[in-house]
Amino acid sequence: MNSQSRSHCRTLRRGESGYEDARRGAMWNARVPDRFPAVIAQARDVYDVIAAVRLAKREVLRVGVVSGGHSWSGNHLREGGLLLDVSRLNDLTIDRDAMRATTGPGRKGHELAGMLAKQKLFFPAGHCRGVAVGGYLLQGGYGWHSRELGPACMSVVGLDIVTADGRLVHASADENADLYWAARGSGPGFFGIVTRFHLQLYPRPQVIGMGVQTYGREMFDDVFRWLHEVGSEVPRSIELQALMSRDAPRVRGAGLLVVAPIFAESYRQAWHELAFFRKNPLRKKAKLSIPFLPCGINFMYRGVGQHYPANHRYAVDNMWTRAAIEDLLPGLNRVADTLPPAPSHMLWMNWSPPTQRPDMAYSVEDNTYLALYSVWQNAAEDEQFASWPVDCLRPMQELSSGCQLADENLGQRPQRFVTEENLSRLDELRAKYDPERKFYSWMGRPQ
Ligand SMILES: Cc1cc2nc3c(=O)[nH]c(=O)nc-3n(C[C@H](O)[C@H](O)[C@H](O)COP(=O)(O)OP(=O)(O)OC[C@H]3O[C@@H](n4cnc5c(N)ncnc54)[C@H](O)[C@@H]3O)c2cc1C
Structure with a gap:
């Protein structure tokens, strides 16, 4: 393919007009890292992508790639390389x-x-x-x-x-x-x-809906115990979650919003599979209890979106765990006691994966997922809020089975994200496909 003759890839060099807008525009998190690629290439098609890779080779630049820029850590923004923006490849x-x-x-x-x-x-x-x-x-x-x-x-x-x-x-x-x-x-x-x-x-799926309950701070231990007790039995159609924040409906101060979204083939199935939720023995102490709320996916997006407003500064960290709830409770209480103002929050999610998956690099997951999101607006408050997720999860490290790459913060706190075996295989494949290490590796690992 003669990519050079067909490519009209826009490139912006550091210092040129438009460069800083393009760099900031490549990050969804308003906390844009102080890392400055030498060149930003904005591809419009595959020919542009190939041309940008060749440009990087000619100029001996390493390559970072950005599609939507939602990496919390700004993994794609590295000092001195070429940032290849493929967001326009969207057909x-x-x-x-x-x-x-x-x-x-x-x-x-x-x-x-x-x-x-x-x-x-x-x-x-x-x-x-x-x-x-x-x-x-x-x-x-x-x-x-x-x-x-x-x-x-x-x-x-x-x-x-x-x-x-x-x-x-x-x-x-x-x-x-x-x-x-x-x-x-x-x-x-x-x-x-x-x-x-x-x-x-x-x-x-024919039917989308959710059960909802909210609880005050005094109920946290009991609610987490119940969530852990039922987790492995929850039908696969339901993604049971508890969101800890200071703006749970009908709760003052720190509260837990427990949600059971369901994707089912009939109302009958949904009602039947949500029985564990309706029968939660704690529900009488809930501040709000909705056994089943039929809704569309847009309603779900709106609900989740409230906790992730745009144009805010974010810091995140996470862990998978299968630890006993009594071992987790001290850490969960520390999270509750130090919880910053909303929309900062902690997500507890019941994942309880099947024992077998196809063979693929993805290989670390566990019964429970914990993720902390610190959210604030002023750069002057970075020191106050930016370390909250790591400060809470680091002491819980011995209870962790690894992390999700979705909410990775590997640059600040390196963690296991695939099995050792898969990491070795990935390293071997990198040596085969990228012997000159043109592409950046995960932050927190040797580049
Ligand atoms: C508000 C918000 C909500 C989120 N919700 C969810 C969720 O519900 N579920 C979930 O799983 N995750 C979620 N995430 C995490 C998100 O999926 C990851 O951050 C993901 O990497 C974002 O994809 P992106 O293309 O927007 O990000 P980017 O920042 O563009 O990409 C992240 C990294 O992926 C690599 N990459 C991207 N595109 C390419 C490419 N074309 N070729 C090669 N490498 C590439 C690069 O290394 C890049 O640094 C959420 C993140 C945010 C900010």
Whole structure:
């Protein structure tokens, strides 16, 4: 492919007009790191991507890739390299008969979900509007109905990838199978540029809804004990969550919003599978209790979105755990006692994964997910709020089985994110596909 003659890739060099807007525009988190790529290349198609890789080779620059810029840590912003912005690669095709879609990495998950819904189709896109599929699918992808369908990367059937030597290749179970293996779970450490994802689609669930309960601070221990007790028995159609914040409905001060979103085939199924929630023995002490609220996915997006406002500064950290609740409670109480003002919050999620998954890089997950999000507006308050997630989770490290790459903060607190075996295999594949280490690796690891 003669990419140079076809490429009109816009490039901005540090110091040029437009550069700083492009750098800041590549971050959703308003807390933009003080890391400055030498060049920002804004690709519009695959030819531009190949041309940018060649430019990086000529100028001996390492490459960071950005699709939607929702990496909390700004993994793509590195000092001195080339930032390749593929957000404009966002075309989408849907083949209803084949139950397949293809999408560029810059397409937003909620747009994909919306277009599929019009055709009564479904894909486990993320819980929030605005997140692009590029980073989301590479790191795993926890979306609505993901307990049933698995992390979204399990529904990736193929990828078009530009490699470090500037070749466009296809990866699937039958072609470049090792790249296909790596692309499902390596997230911000992937050593290639995905220009298109090929996705497996599903029929749209007939019924969407949720049960809701809220509790005051005095109930936290009992509620967490109950959540842990029921977790492994919760049907896969339900993603049981508890969100700790200072703005839970009908609660003053720190409260817990316990939500049981369900994706079902009938109202009968939904009602039946939510029985554990309706029968929660603590519900009489709830400040608010709704056994079942039928709703659409847009209502879900709005509800979640309230906790992640745009144009705010964020710091995050997370852990998977299977620890006993009595061991976790001291840490959870420390989180509650130090909880910053809303919209800062802690998310407790029941994941309880199946024992078997397909062979892919994605390999660390556990029964319970804990994630802390510190959210504030003024840069002057960075010192006050930025370390809260790490300060709370570091003392709980011995209870952790590793972290999710979705909410990674590896630069500040390196953690295990795939099994040792898979990490070694990823290192070997990086040496094979990117021998000159053109692509940045995960932060917190040798580059
Ligand atoms: C408000 C908000 C809500 C979120 N909700 C969810 C959620 O519900 N579920 C969930 O699983 N995660 C969620 N996340 C986390 C999110 O999925 C990850 O941060 C993901 O990486 C974002 O994808 P992106 O393309 O927007 O990010 P980017 O910042 O563009 O990408 C992250 C990293 O992925 C790599 N990458 C991106 N695109 C490519 C590409 N085309 N080729 C090669 N490498 C690439 C790069 O290393 C990049 O640094 C959320 C994040 C935010 C900020």
